[in-house]
Amino acid sequence: MSERDALSYLVEMKGIVKRFPGVVALDNVDFSLLPGEVHMLLGENGAGKSTLIKVLSGAYSMDEGEIFVRGEAVSIHSPMDPLALGLRFIYQELSLVPQLDIARNMFLGIEPRRLGFVRIRELYDRAARYLEKFHMDLDPHAVVGTLSVTQQKLVEIARALVKEAQVLVLDEPTDVLEDRSRRDLFAVINELKRSHSVGFIYISHRYAEVHQLGDRVTILRDGKNVGTYQVAEISLDEIIEKMIGRKIENQYPDIGPPREEEALRVEDLRQGSKLKGVSLNVRKGEIVSVTGLMGAGKTELGRAICGIDPSDSGAVHVEGHRVNFSTPDGAIRAGLAYLAEDRKALGLIQIHSIRDNYGLPSSSRLTRLGLINHGAIDREAAEFMGKLNIKAPSRHTKAGQLSGGNQQKTVVAKWLGTRSKVLVFDEPTRGIDIRGRAEVYALMSELLEQGIGILMLTSDYNEALEMGHRVLVLYRGEIVREFQRGEATEEDILRAAIGAGEKTTAGEGAT
Amino acid sequence: MKTASSARSQMWKGIQPVLGLVIIYVAFVAVSPTFRTFDTFKTILTQAVILGTLAAGPTIVLISGGLDLSIGSLFVLVAVCAGRLLMADVPVALVVIFSLGIGAACGLLNGVITVGTGIPAFIGTLGMMKVYRGIAEILGMNRDMSRFPESFQIIGRGYLIPIGIMAVAFLLVYLFLSRTKMGFNAYAIGGSNEVSRLAGVPVKRYYLVYYALGGFFAGLSAIILTSRLNFSNSAWGAGMELDAIAAVIIGGTSLSGGVGGIGRTVIGVLIVTALNAGLSHLGVSSSWQRIAIGIVIILAVWLDVIQRRRELKA
Secondary structure: OOOOOHHHOOEEEEEEEEEEOOEEEEEEEEEEEOOOOEEEEEOOOOOOHHHHHHHHHOOOOOOEEEEEEOOEEEOOOOOHHHHHOOEEEEOOOOOOOOOOEHHHHHOOOOOOEEOOEEOHHHHHHHHHHHHHHOOOOOOOOOEHHHOOHHHHHHHHHHHHHHOOOOEEEEEOOOOOOOHHHHHHHHHHHHHHHHHHOOEEEEEOOOOOHHHHHOOEEEEEEOOEEEEEEEHHHOOHHHHHHHHHOOOOOOOOOOOOOOOOOEEEEEEEEEEOOOEEEEEEEEEOOOEEEEEOOOOOOHHHHHHHHOOOOOOOEEEEEEOOEEOOOOOHHHHHHHOEEEEOOOHHHHHOOOOOEHHHHHHHHHOOOOEEOOEEOHHHHHHHHHHHHHHOOOOOOOOOOEHHHOOHHHHHHHHHHHHHOOOOOEEEEEOOOOOOOHHHHHHHHHHHHHHHHOOOEEEEEOOOHHHHHHHOOEEEEEEOOEEEEEEEOOOOOHHHHHHHHOOOOOOOOHHHHHO | OOOOOOOHHHHHHHHHHHHHHHHHHHHHHHHOHHHHOHHHHHHHHHHHHHHHHHHHHHHHHHHOOOOOOOHHHHHHHHHHHHHHHHHOOOOHHHHHHHHHHHHHHHHHHHHHHHHHOOOOHHHHHHHHHHHHHHHHHHHHOOOOOEOOOHHHHHHHOOOHHHHHHHHHHHHHHHHHHHHOHHHHHHHHHHHOHHHHHHOOOOHHHHHHHHHHHHHHHHHHHHHHHHHHHOEOOOOOOOOHHHHHHHHHHHHOOOOOOOOOOHHHHHHHHHHHHHHHHHHHHOOOOHHHHHHHHHHHHHHHHHHHHHHHHHHHHO
């Protein structure tokens, strides 16, 4: 990059310093973006990625440093400034109006008008032209709320491009996407950088994406730029090493053999068109991974087993006893726990403390003669915080203030408090950084030693293979393949997940 | 019990309404020396009884994330029912039990209508507000309901008994919210319906109880006023639900659920009552009193909004 003229940079940030009381969040960081490149920005939580982006977006003002856009020094003080310069930011959370259609979202605030009236036909025509130009196969009349998450991401990108964006900042855009949708998104990004010379700053937790998509990569650690590389020149291991500042051997712990006794048995579980007769079993001390594409029925399976959504038929047994799983309460009493993927909305009450969250499902157990034993809740919550190594100032810390890894550990604590025998983890490490992941995996392996059975629903094939004693592949509500540990590769799983396995099923022709 | 943390900022937030109350009281004492007498103090407490017992209900309902706009109408319905029963020479004990029962039953019905059907609480209870008031008017219009038996008049007479009833009501609500499973879970349900359901809490069933308790306290409040004034009138109660909700909010219970407590409501009720009493004492008209209360509501919630925003940034 040294040979390039500084003028050719779309964006150049030089010597950026940002201090917060007691911390230097950005310490003399340099960063640049060329037209038509995807520049991956990596780092652990707290490394300074979002701070750097917030400086660029005008959400924070920097203490020192300079920013150049297309070679000219610019001052960015408010969120409006970067917009005028052709910079657009697409955050993790979707920022579309779900009730409006694609065209209206794309032109929200800049509708073509004449005499104060919106020119409806022109709006749809232009939306259609843009979508075609960007090679997005979308109907401008489709209501955004009915689209898939991938399609909504594409609409957000289209909206940014309508406003003539030359720089797009994408903050973990694929975190909620599964493999195939990610490829769709990547195709659009590749197309845009080639034919429109758009530059992308791309923040991701998925390190595998670096080599799939990136041209250059910058790694931040503790607020410093520890290196900018052409992606071809650096391996994934080296990137991770740079990120955490030490060598990481293996984020997956050793997992012992399962016990003989059965923990969970599910027989012929059916639920409309979502689950078409699923049977499986999990032994004590065993992790069974269930994987498949989005919409294959993973979450539905977990929720049905744990009594959250009603099933049409089927049976669930925990340690040989039949479970009344028509309500969550019945399933919990039997020793089942569902650890939802969406920890914010379904796992923890964000505005409440760790101890209150801990006490919630255990409040029946901890009630004597109608009175709650608050002392016991405090004692047990503190005990679990120690045992599970939950890092927080105290048990009164609000759940919403915890990191992803610590939130997940708090959810686990909450369910261990109900004396669970089987934990159903739905996407246990989604949105959690690499250090947090390793801790969650280590915790799972400890749970196995205590004889707990784990059913892990995951769309991360690597995780499914590395953590599972067995891997079951769901396809349209049915288990189509079972792999023993060490028997399959990610590709084998993918093949089964898209319905290309040898075991074809009768329902398949019905698409 | 407040749900949350012992962190210093939380404590400071809890203290603010108390501080507001002290400032209001001290200000009135400074302006008008006669305000300081023990008599005025007793008067404020007595005046707080009707609003206080009524506000016990929305404290529980708001913490659980619900809302009941019908308790003002429910209040007058119970007052009219009690008046008619007393005029019919029904024994006083039976009248009291029956009146409280009507309150609780109507509250329960509100719960069934909103939680049972999924109609938003605002709409469902707005509808019932009209229904209860209509029934109260049919039962009570142009009827003489006064000069009740001596044994009924005792309930609201003087200082000790009404203040005592309010104190017991507050204590029971305190124990309910802090020590019973159903009360403890009210915070969780208000914090997140779905997280609570997934944790095995029978959310809908519990809501019915919270709403029934709201109706019960509306009934209790109505009995005390009917007894104290020794007559009953179907024109009472208009806007009382909003006064009660306002007092709860001023105390620091969150309208969006999950945060609050009866202790805060006590403070909120005292702020409203002291403000009214003080302004009356100074000869300020009731219209200006209303304006003052309105401003206090906005200030209290604004303060809360500012602090929450600062917390988010920190």
